[in-house]
Amino acid sequence: MFDKLDDILKRYDEIMEQINDPSVVNDQDNFRKLMKEQSDLAPIVESYKKYKEAKQTVEDSLAILEEESDEEMRELAKEELNEAKANIETLEQELKVLLLPKDELDEKNVVVEIRGGAGGDEAALFAAELYRMYCRFAERNRWKTEIISLNENGLGGFKEVVFMIYGQGAYSKLKYESGVHRVQRIPVTESGGRIHTSTATVAIMPEAEDVDVEIDMNDCKFDVFRASGNGGQCVNTTDSAVRLTHIPTGIVISCQDEKSQLKNKDKALKVLRARLFELEMQKKQDAEAEYRRNQIGTGDRSEKIRTYNFPQGRVTDHRIKLTSHRLENILDGDLFEIIDSCIAADQAAKLAKMSDDE
Known part of the structure; x- marks a missing residue:
């Protein structure tokens, strides 16, 4: 799943570069296709970035708990750790749903x-x-x-x-x-x-x-x-x-x-x-x-x-x-x-x- 998410993130960055290219903007058909793809990928990218941030928070909190002796700092780190772990679980489920194959008929009248x-x-x-x-x-x-x-x-x-x-x-x-x-x-x-x-x-x-x-x-x-x-x-x-x-x-x-x-x-x-x-x-x-x-x-x-x-x-x-x-x-x-x-x-x-x- 995460290999696929990394590929999506890479593709999203490519699309954003192309959208900002003046030569692409002049080609209206291609520009519309890119905007549609960007719109489809945006929710996945947003959730994946939040997921990566939560993973980083877990690593940082664990590092603080390992190195810090101040009890107040340790308590704050524990709170952040528990919150980040809960977010990771929620975001993993959210990403699984977002990656489900889309029904190509969904947008139809x-x-x-x-x-x-x-x-x-x-x-x-x-x-x-x-x-x-x-x-x-x-x-x-x-x-x-x-x-x-x-x-x-x-x-x-x-x-x-x-x-x-x-x-x-x-x-x-x-x-x-x-x-x-x-x-x-x-x-x-x-x-x-x-x-x-x-x-x-x-x-x-x-x-x-x-x-x-x-x-x-x-x-x-x-x-x-x-x-x-x-x-x-x-x-x-x-x-x-x-x-x-x-x-x-x-x-x-x-x-x-x-x-x-x-x-x-x-x-x-x-x-x-x-x-x-x-x-x-x-x-x-x-x-x-x-x-x-x-x-x-x-x-x-x-x-x-x-x-x-x-x-x-x-x-x-x-x-x-x-x-x-x-x-x-x-x-x-x-x-x-x-x-x-x-x-x-x-x-x-x-x-x-x-x-x-x-």
Whole structure:
């Protein structure tokens, strides 16, 4: 590990020299790449420098204890020694986490699909609440959202909603949200006051670009139709809605949110690209059974990941055994505690696997 850290430190110094070179600054593409690399390496370098300082403090304190006879100086040296040893332990763990292989998809925008599951109208109402929860989470992170397609049930619920979240690191946080979300409460449609259990499925897919997935347009069939529901006179009186069918996979995507047929077509292709990319990722993950076993629920749509219990005001994440009694805050987009805990559990699983491999 320390050989690798020394190489990183050396590379970081090289980058800093190049960044300050006027000829490099004039080459904008190269300059951007160097700045990105510098930004990625900076946290590792900072922690490693602190680690080396703590190691030096240990050596200095031991030297003082060996040579010094003054009791007050010895006590100070002992305090510094204990503090430095504790720092070394913390920083070693921190460096191990920082050196874990990064998910190359983490910085991508995401396509989110939410569908009402078991529970009819109540499931659709819950799906709409999950949509609002993720929109509020996006706002808290200063990310942008954009609806791709929406299928409402007439009661304010969503049978299905597909939308984009644009923001740096969106996938790194939201990838843990894929799976079955369960709600337990008395539905507004229930006259007897009984608690019902309903579900909605959430799929989080990284936005795929042309370089990630190449689509053969001959495999795509486009149908146009008149949009329905909310959208205004222009949307509802022109054949602007688009239905895209990908013949090899049978994937069907409808998009009617835009007034322009061309824009709806572009949005539909964006979703198709993300779904095809997800299928490719799934194949790779299934081929790596060990990876799937160590994953903290980052892709399986059939996995029950979380329960929202209204009578008790609690939310339970079943993967990491975390229970929070902040139901209202969580539904208002305050997902930070849950997501940070998922990230920590994922890192712990990866570190444990790394130790086993060693």
